[in-house]
Amino acid sequence: MLEIANLHATVDAREILKGVDLIVQAGETHAIMGPNGSGKSTLAQVLAGHPAYVVTEGTIQYEGRDLLDMEPEERAQAGVFLAFQYPVAVRGITNAYFLRAAVNAVRKSKGLPELDPLDFIDVLQEKLKTIEWDDTFLNRPVNDGFSGGEKKRNEILQMAVLEPKLAVLDETDSGLDIDALKTVAEAVNKLRAPDRATVVVTHYQRLLNYIVPDHVHVLVDGRIARSGGKELALELESRGYDWIRPEANAA
Amino acid sequence: MTSIEAQVLQPYKYGFVTDIESELAPAGVNEDIIRLISEKKQEPEWMLEGRLKAYRQWLKMTEPTWANVTYPPIDYQAIHYYSAPKQQPTVGGLDEVDPKLLETFEKLGIPISEQKRLAGVAVDAVFDSVSVATTFKENLAEVGVIFLPISEAIREHPDLVRRWLGSVVPHNDNFFAALNSAVFTDGSFAYIPKGVRCPLELSTYFRINAQATGQFERTLIVAEEGSHVSYLEGCSAPMRDENQLHAAVVELVAMDNATIKYSTIQNWYPGDEQGRGGIYNFVTKRGKCAGRNSKISWTQVETGSAITWKYPGCILQGDDSVGEFYSVAVTSRHQQADTGTKMIHIGKNTKSTIVSKGISAAQGQNTYRGLVKIMKGADGARNYSQCDSMLIGDQCGAHTFPYIDVRNSSAIMEHEASTSKIGEDQIFYLRQRGIKAEDAVSMIVAGFCKEVFRELPMEFAVEAQNLLSISLEGSVG
Numbered sequence: 001m002l003e004i005a006n007l008h009a010t011v012d013a014r015e016i017l018k019g020v021d022l023i024v025q026a027g028e029t030h031a032i033m034g035p036n037g038s039g040k041s042t043l044a045q046v047l048a049g050h051p052a053y054v055v056t057e058g059t060i061q062y063e064g065r066d067l068l069d070m071e072p073e074e075r076a077q078a079g080v081f082l083a084f085q086y087p088v089a090v091r092g093i094t095n096a097y098f099l100r101a102a103v104n105a106v107r108k109s110k111g112l113p114e115l116d117p118l119d120f121i122d123v124l125q126e127k128l129k130t131i132e133w134d135d136t137f138l139n140r141p142v143n144d145g146f147s148g149g150e151k152k153r154n155e156i157l158q159m160a161v162l163e164p165k166l167a168v169l170d171e172t173d174s175g176l177d178i179d180a181l182k183t184v185a186e187a188v189n190k191l192r193a194p195d196r197a198t199v200v201v202t203h204y205q206r207l208l209n210y211i212v213p214d215h216v217h218v219l220v221d222g223r224i225a226r227s228g229g230k231e232l233a234l235e236l237e238s239r240g241y242d243w244i245r246p247e248a249n250a251a
Numbered sequence: 252m253t254s255i256e257a258q259v260l261q262p263y264k265y266g267f268v269t270d271i272e273s274e275l276a277p278a279g280v281n282e283d284i285i286r287l288i289s290e291k292k293q294e295p296e297w298m299l300e301g302r303l304k305a306y307r308q309w310l311k312m313t314e315p316t317w318a319n320v321t322y323p324p325i326d327y328q329a330i331h332y333y334s335a336p337k338q339q340p341t342v343g344g345l346d347e348v349d350p351k352l353l354e355t356f357e358k359l360g361i362p363i364s365e366q367k368r369l370a371g372v373a374v375d376a377v378f379d380s381v382s383v384a385t386t387f388k389e390n391l392a393e394v395g396v397i398f399l400p401i402s403e404a405i406r407e408h409p410d411l412v413r414r415w416l417g418s419v420v421p422h423n424d425n426f427f428a429a430l431n432s433a434v435f436t437d438g439s440f441a442y443i444p445k446g447v448r449c450p451l452e453l454s455t456y457f458r459i460n461a462q463a464t465g466q467f468e469r470t471l472i473v474a475e476e477g478s479h480v481s482y483l484e485g486c487s488a489p490m491r492d493e494n495q496l497h498a499a500v501v502e503l504v505a506m507d508n509a510t511i512k513y514s515t516i517q518n519w520y521p522g523d524e525q526g527r528g529g530i531y532n533f534v535t536k537r538g539k540c541a542g543r544n545s546k547i548s549w550t551q552v553e554t555g556s557a558i559t560w561k562y563p564g565c566i567l568q569g570d571d572s573v574g575e576f577y578s579v580a581v582t583s584r585h586q587q588a589d590t591g592t593k594m595i596h597i598g599k600n601t602k603s604t605i606v607s608k609g610i611s612a613a614q615g616q617n618t619y620r621g622l623v624k625i626m627k628g629a630d631g632a633r634n635y636s637q638c639d640s641m642l643i644g645d646q647c648g649a650h651t652f653p654y655i656d657v658r659n660s661s662a663i664m665e666h667e668a669s670t671s672k673i674g675e676d677q678i679f680y681l682r683q684r685g686i687k688a689e690d691a692v693s694m695i696v697a698g699f700c701k702e703v704f705r706e707l708p709m710e711f712a713v714e715a716q717n718l719l720s721i722s723l724e725g726s727v728g
Contacts, residue, residue: 050679073683073688075683076684087680088676090695102685102686105684
């Protein structure tokens, strides 16, 4: 589904990614771990196409298409979803309105008729039922006045509604208490399917107790320094990242 | 230029010129020109005297310079003060109106022809210096509402006009109001009698067409005891390289328990990307809540003009009267706006609300200037002010000058202000959800302006939102 080869990316002329290789198959869940500043969030932003991140070398294939050649909205319409580390507030626009605009933009790109507000409410209620959440967020302005945890939950709500093929979760666990973490993880797990893939970017192993990955990758200094199964996350938890560094430097 | 700014510069949609033969007075202002205007309008003697008095006052005044805007000096003698389509429309009816004029207004989306009239809205269409057509006059007359071009009202209802004209904005109020009082050519007059709820929205559409011509319109609305009226104002002008002056005066009077709701969508030509051309919009708008428990509400969406200088205000004279000001001002390209409101609390328990939203993009400069004055006798007066600024890109500016003058210790004043920036991050967030960049900007701006848009009448709210998307289209990407 996703094939990243020799990816180099800069932000403000500083090279952050220095040759990332990663393959994600449909149905898989990958975890990207690594210390602060290793390039985890940069990778997530590059996948989504943030204009501030410049790809200087390498390729990204997504379902056989050149992802780097697509505008951010085209990527979203093709099923790439980023759950932001720092979701942005939009004053005066309710979540329900925003979600409908997003769903309709995606539908339109596929030549499907747009949903009117009444149809959409039904779709929305259905989705909420799937993840067993209530509708308290829907009539509040997008992320406006939300607590850190509420913002993260709201990202997952959007993900549930948009049903992406490739979901990238950028430190969705930060700022969540343990109960919220469980709720979010359950919602993510409910959305796992054979034709979908998830990339979870996180600092801590904690989230991976709930969203169990098939593969764990450790990003150090802009490169994937080590890959393994879920047990790698546990090892990192007990040993930290330092033991991996020399390898990365040697590579 | 960042991709954000690349989007602001959308062509002006209403910039066409109507090719029509006009009768144009020689350029310049003097007593002869004023006599000519008065004569053209077949005015009574008192009106001419009023004009001349205003003119003599104007000669003694100097153009204000305190506004936070810059422009080269205006040559008042280079402007034509009267321009009228040659084939003068008469009261006879629309079939006598030059089809080119009808076409012009149709093109602008202003329905004045019989078959296309918008249900629920009566329109007075003003082209350069004359009113072209006023719809639904007869239907309104049935309930006693007078809605006429002001030139006609001066002839047909001289006592009413004479009683109220200049009662809120006196001829010596300020430089531009004095000039307007001397040379105004047309505009609308609305009179709502006691206890009548005006069954239609009243609307005036102003169109400047002729070159090097100023538009000086005058609007007067009087709402008698217990009456209610909603009035809409719209405007546009062709794209021209030189600047054109628009100096209007609007006066509103609300008696006991009367309500006037005045909404404006200002879309004068803003000038081109280099800042050439565009309208100078120097306007005096004021309402007097003369009666107890009366209410005047101003709502404005300002997207056009090269320079805007305008402070629609309320004099809250009657006890328990209410003044409101809801404003969205957009400055893009090289536009400059210095706009806000004046709320003068005189009566007891008077209340005012100010909600101002300034949006600046490209090289636009947006200034909010507001005065809230609580006079000595205004026991229990309250004001709530909210000024929000939004910046798009990094070459524009937002400025806020709130003046507060309180002379009664029982007053309650609240002021909130915020400045936010639409950045790449915000746009990117929406794009990541599949929404196109232009739609993302529209959505963010619409959300920002929500509190003002919801004050607009239905037909206008949609128009305002579209207009805003057009003005800002291209501003983010």
